[in-house]
Amino acid sequence: MPATNxxxxxxxxxxxxxxxxxxxxxxxxxxxxxxxALARARATETDESGRRFLDIMLENVExxxxxxxxxxxxxxxxxxxxxxxxxxxxNLARVNAAVKRGTERATVEHPLxxxxxxxxxxxxxxxxxxxxxxxxxxxxVTGSAEDGPSLPGAAVPADGLKIHCLPKxxxxxxxxxxxxxxxxxxxxxxxxxxxxxxxxxxxKPCPPTIVGVxxxxxxxxxxxxxxxxxxxxxxTHNDDPVVAALESELFAAxxxxxxxxxxxxxxxxxxxxxxxxxxxxxxxxxxxxxLQCWAARRASAVVTPAGDVTYGF
Amino acid sequence: MTDTTASGTPGGELRLTFxxxxxxxxxxxxxxxxxxxxxxxxxxxxxxxxxMFDRGETPAxxxxxxxxxxxxxxxxxxGPGRYEKVCIGTTTSARMNRFTRGLMEQYGVRAIIGKxxxxxxxxxxxxxxxxxxxxxxxxxxxxETTQIEEIEAVEFEELMPECLxxxxxxxxxxxVVAMDSHGVSLYEQISAGARAKLExxxxxx
Numbered sequence: 001m002p003a004t005n006x007x008x009x010x011x012x013x014x015x016x017x018x019x020x021x022x023x024x025x026x027x028x029x030x031x032x033x034x035x036x037a038l039a040r041a042r043a044t045e046t047d048e049s050g051r052r053f054l055d056i057m058l059e060n061v062e063x064x065x066x067x068x069x070x071x072x073x074x075x076x077x078x079x080x081x082x083x084x085x086x087x088x089x090x091n092l093a094r095v096n097a098a099v100k101r102g103t104e105r106a107t108v109e110h111p112l113x114x115x116x117x118x119x120x121x122x123x124x125x126x127x128x129x130x131x132x133x134x135x136x137x138x139x140x141v142t143g144s145a146e147d148g149p150s151l152p153g154a155a156v157p158a159d160g161l162k163i164h165c166l167p168k169x170x171x172x173x174x175x176x177x178x179x180x181x182x183x184x185x186x187x188x189x190x191x192x193x194x195x196x197x198x199x200x201x202x203x204k205p206c207p208p209t210i211v212g213v214x215x216x217x218x219x220x221x222x223x224x225x226x227x228x229x230x231x232x233x234x235x236t237h238n239d240d241p242v243v244a245a246l247e248s249e250l251f252a253a254x255x256x257x258x259x260x261x262x263x264x265x266x267x268x269x270x271x272x273x274x275x276x277x278x279x280x281x282x283x284x285x286x287x288x289x290x291l292q293c294w295a296a297r298r299a300s301a302v303v304t305p306a307g308d309v310t311y312g313f
Numbered sequence: 314m315t316d317t318t319a320s321g322t323p324g325g326e327l328r329l330t331f332x333x334x335x336x337x338x339x340x341x342x343x344x345x346x347x348x349x350x351x352x353x354x355x356x357x358x359x360x361x362x363x364x365m366f367d368r369g370e371t372p373a374x375x376x377x378x379x380x381x382x383x384x385x386x387x388x389x390x391x392g393p394g395r396y397e398k399v400c401i402g403t404t405t406s407a408r409m410n411r412f413t414r415g416l417m418e419q420y421g422v423r424a425i426i427g428k429x430x431x432x433x434x435x436x437x438x439x440x441x442x443x444x445x446x447x448x449x450x451x452x453x454x455x456x457e458t459t460q461i462e463e464i465e466a467v468e469f470e471e472l473m474p475e476c477l478x479x480x481x482x483x484x485x486x487x488x489v490v491a492m493d494s495h496g497v498s499l500y501e502q503i504s505a506g507a508r509a510k511l512e513x514x515x516x517x518x
Contacts, residue, residue: 056487057453059456060452060455069399069400069454070400070454071454071455073385073402073454111387111399114474171429171451188515192515196511199507199511202500203503204407206429206451257510257511258507260503262429263429263503264503293451293452
């Protein structure tokens with residue numbers, strides 16, 4: 001395993017370049033699992049309004065690829081999720097700085113719409129970066145059952161890392177919820193809260209949505225798990241069969257609500273329900289819901305200490 | 314319809330050109346109808362309306378008979394006050410619900426394009442002024458961008474990207490009349506159904 005100081009400078013430049021490219025790629029090309037889910041939804045949707053909106057969504061995905069344009073104008077609040085190999089040779093402080101620089105460069109050089117403002121003065125930084133932005137999450141790939149499985153897709157190299165970029169549009173991010181349930185609420189309380197969030201959000205998050213759910217942990221961990229759930233490709237399930245069964249049950253239930261594409265009716269209200277869980281305190285059962293719009297943008301890249309970058313979704 | 318150049322098309326879509334000159338012309342529209350627009354669409358967003366209504370800053374652009382769109386576009390600067398489109402799409406309308414009355418009463422706006430709907434308390438405003446809310450496909454910005462021919466004017470540039478924008482459009486849509494001036498909101502209907510279904514589902518748990 002090479003020591004940290006043996007990672008050449010160009011490998012950090014590769015991280016910066018990867019972060020820049022990931023942000024732009026995520027905004028332009030939707031993942032194959034999402035495109036397939038939209039096509040499946042179009043084939044099964046029975047509502048005329050729902051079919052019409054799904055047709056336009058599918059056309060838009062093609063136009064974005066044809067014109068090499070952004071799928072949606074909302075370039076989002078940028079979230080990066082980094083999976084760190086167990087013997088990672090990179091200095092993570094330098095990686096963190098490189099990812100932030102890549103975000104700024106994508107914003108200025110493409111150019112991308114700048115969205116990051118101070119919460120009180122509302123002054124725009126014009127770079128999509130700022131204090132604590134982009135949002136950065138780190139997790140370690142150890143193979144331990146308690147750390148849970150790594151995200152699907154290309155494997156994380158033991159001495160390197162994998163960067164996931166999730167530009168999160170505000171229409172869906174504004175539809176985020178957290179409730180500190182208690183033991184007496186039971187599993188029925190968990191189900192009720194998640195469905196209530198979908199109904200409360202209604203047309204606003206651009207349905208059909210991906211419902212990211214965090215279950216357990218603490219308030220902060222639970223919210224982060226809901227965001228991680230959004231990163232999981234459609235069609236994948238939680239590795240715990242009890243949790244996976246809840247994903248399937250809620251997926252079927254949510255699609256009985258009749259909210260439909262763009263909230264104007266139909267059987268396609270959600271494209272998937274992804275749940276990530278953590279153990280929690282004996283007196284509590286936090287549930288966080290993070291909705292993701294139909295234009296569910298994400299991209300990932302594996303980076304090795306030699307500076308080799310492999311892109312995926 | 315009187316002077317709005319509305320006409321039926323084979324797809325059952327109505328065509329309208331904005332701005333309209335007869336401010337009562339949109340009273341004929343009914344929830345569920347589908348439209349395409351030509352002419353001018355005015356982009357507006359949270360910060361623009363906070364400036365107009367909370368700080369009393371009046372734009373020079375005439376909004377009489379206008380159709381607005383809730384957007385903060387992705388643009389490339391060409392020179393002073395000149396921009397070209399990169400990607401233009403539509404944002405969530407509910408955040409800007411409280412400005413509906415001022416737009417219609419003070420500025421003569423008659424139609425708002427958005428996604429996700431205005432709230433039920435905007436229905437009496439639409440009824441009083443003969444206004445409509447038109448639903449676009451949220452997130453379909455790449456397609457929407459192809460229907461915008463040019464950015465003709467911009468005001469409140471200091472609020473970039475939440476300026477007041479004048480776009481020239483062609484075949485803009487399709488748009489669904491989701492809230493009309495007869496008290497109908499498709500969103501309210503769908504929401505009521507979803508809430509009833511929720512209780513039914515919960516009873517099964």
